[in-house]
Amino acid sequence: MNFHAIASTTTYALTAAGGGRSMVRAEVGADESWYDGFFLCDPGLPHGAEVTKVQFTIRDVTDQAEVRYCALVRTGLSALSAIQEPTVMAQVPSTGRVAKPGVVRRSTTSITGAIIDNQKFGYTLQCQLDWDEATIAADGAGIYGANVTYRIDSADG
Amino acid sequence: MERALFYLRIFPGTEAEYDRRHAEIWPELVQEIRESGIRNFTGFRRGTDVWYYGEYEPDAATAFAEHGPKPANQRWNRYFRDVIAHITTDSGELMYHDEVFHTNAGPALEGPMQRGLLTLVIDPERAAEYEALHAEPWPDLIEAIAASGFRNYSGFRRGASVVYYGEYHPDMPTVLGRMAKHDVNARWGKAFEGIITTITTPDGSLITADVIYHQD
Numbered sequence: 001m002n003f004h005a006i007a008s009t010t011t012y013a014l015t016a017a018g019g020g021r022s023m024v025r026a027e028v029g030a031d032e033s034w035y036d037g038f039f040l041c042d043p044g045l046p047h048g049a050e051v052t053k054v055q056f057t058i059r060d061v062t063d064q065a066e067v068r069y070c071a072l073v074r075t076g077l078s079a080l081s082a083i084q085e086p087t088v089m090a091q092v093p094s095t096g097r098v099a100k101p102g103v104v105r106r107s108t109t110s111i112t113g114a115i116i117d118n119q120k121f122g123y124t125l126q127c128q129l130d131w132d133e134a135t136i137a138a139d140g141a142g143i144y145g146a147n148v149t150y151r152i153d154s155a156d157g
Numbered sequence: 158m159e160r161a162l163f164y165l166r167i168f169p170g171t172e173a174e175y176d177r178r179h180a181e182i183w184p185e186l187v188q189e190i191r192e193s194g195i196r197n198f199t200g201f202r203r204g205t206d207v208w209y210y211g212e213y214e215p216d217a218a219t220a221f222a223e224h225g226p227k228p229a230n231q232r233w234n235r236y237f238r239d240v241i242a243h244i245t246t247d248s249g250e251l252m253y254h255d256e257v258f259h260t261n262a263g264p265a266l267e268g269p270m271q272r273g274l275l276t277l278v279i280d281p282e283r284a285a286e287y288e289a290l291h292a293e294p295w296p297d298l299i300e301a302i303a304a305s306g307f308r309n310y311s312g313f314r315r316g317a318s319v320v321y322y323g324e325y326h327p328d329m330p331t332v333l334g335r336m337a338k339h340d341v342n343a344r345w346g347k348a349f350e351g352i353i354t355t356i357t358t359p360d361g362s363l364i365t366a367d368v369i370y371h372q373d
Contacts (some may be wrong), residue, residue, distance in 0.1 A: 036239055038168055069170040081249075085204030086169040126169065130239050 003127065003143050010037055013053040015142065020103075022059050022142030025129045030107050041125040043148050045071065047118040051089070053149035055107035056127060060095035062140030065131035067096035070106065072148065074113060074121040095141070103144070116150070158196075158260065160218040162210045162313040162320060163251040165244040169205055175240050176202065177195040179370040185197045187372055193224035199322070200370035201274040205242070208254075208274060208366065210311075210322040221251070254313030254320055257290040261310070263303030269327040270308075274320060278355035283315040287316070287352050301339035306332040317354075333363065 003023055005012050015024050025037055045051065051072070058067040072089035092106035116123065125146045167175050167270040190198060194214035201208045213220040224230055247251060279287050292310060302310060315319050325332040336342050358364055367369065 036168070036242070038242075069168060071170045073169040087204070088169050091170055128168070128239060138332050 003041040003125070003145070006040050006126075010039075013042045015099060020144055022144045024140075024142040025131075027049045032089070037131075039127050039129065040071075040156040041146060043123055043125050043146070045116045045118070045123055045148060045150060047116055047145060047152040048151060048155075049082060049116045049152040051111050051114045051116065051148055051150045053107055053109045053124075053147075054092070054111070054125075055105055055143035055147045055149070057091055057103070057105050059103045059125065059142045059144065060140070061100050061102055062131075063098045063100050064140040065101070065129065066095045066099075067143065068128050068130060070094075070146075071122050071125070072111075073126055075124075077122055082128040087113065092109055113124040141148050159213045159216040160210070160256060160311055161162075161213055161253060162208055162311075162322060164315065164318075164320075165207045165209075165252065166242050167202075167205050167240050168205060168242045171240045172202065172205065173342040175207070175237075176369050178236070178240075183229055183233070184234050184369065187227050189224060189368060193227070193352070194220040195224065198370070199272050199334045199368060201366035202369045203276070203364070203366035206276075206366070207369075208276075208320055208322075209370075210274070215312065217253070224255065252315065254315040254318070256311055257288050257314045257319070258294065258312035258321075259310070260294070260299050260302055262299050263307055263308065266306065266308060266326040269326040270300065271325045272368055272371065273323055273325050273329040274368075275323075276320050276364045277352050277353055278312075278317050279319055279353050280351070283352045284314065287319070287349070290348060291348075295341065295345065297341045298345050301336060301341050305335035305339070307336070 010025065012023055012025055014021050023039065028093065054072045056067075056070040058070065060067050062157075069091070070087045073086050074089055075086040090108050090111045092108050095101055113121075124149070127146075128141050129141050129143070131141065168215045196214065198209065198211040203212075211217070211220075244251065257362065308324045308326060310323040313322070323329075323332075356363065
């Protein structure tokens, strides 16, 4: 799945560091601490599907960064959405600021509102690449991608 | 003094972190807020939606112009760049709601008080009707509001979103329960049929938000 930065000020790059290809932030050396570092992805889930597992493949090889707030989120589409704030349906633990677990898969089977309703909600996957300092290596933390496992009955298409 | 209310939105998943940082607000920032002429400053959060009510001397624009460049505020803004998704308009202004209603009728009340926030949604094409009714509220409505224990009760609108800040004596459930018993409450509600599109959650509860910050 293709993640993209939510804000134009969050620049990014694709890197082969660590094997494979992951998305990393690219504004190292700039005053990046103003940038939110959030990346989003459209999971393209079919109407009526029941989500059973959400998994992120992420990379953190530095004690100065972390990959966090990786989640499947839904947002109401109707006029009522003014009171239906975005809801986190599933979230996996952060890689931790000090920890550097390398390439890891973080997953959860704890899903809130698991049945996909594309008439009422929009769905996004999100992760934040965050760090404190401007001097660390750009490829210290990154997102490889995400998998959403679901089941769907024939009656639901 | 000007009453003002503005809105911001945080990223999904950051709710607990947002609350934690406000519970541990820096003393030097509190001092700067006071020095800037900001009083009764109260933050409310419902999910990723956050509103701040404040009373500003002499007005919000002047107070924030003074507060903006202060050092602790600058550091605080940087600190929240990873949590706040949306706080200004495209032109860089805070997302203010316009005041559409205010009452502080009745004698001053002693004893316990709870600050509260209610939100509702109106048909934006009927906003003029909503505001016209609130510009000339019925006298018996104002009496009922005062008798029920509302004080410093203000409504603010931005587009279809309307938000009410109030000081409830002794607490919000008690005051809303008292208000519901006044006949005028039902008549006032009927006047807004078709104008207010959403005033309760799917389970029938009024739409409230939790206080996550306050300073006098």
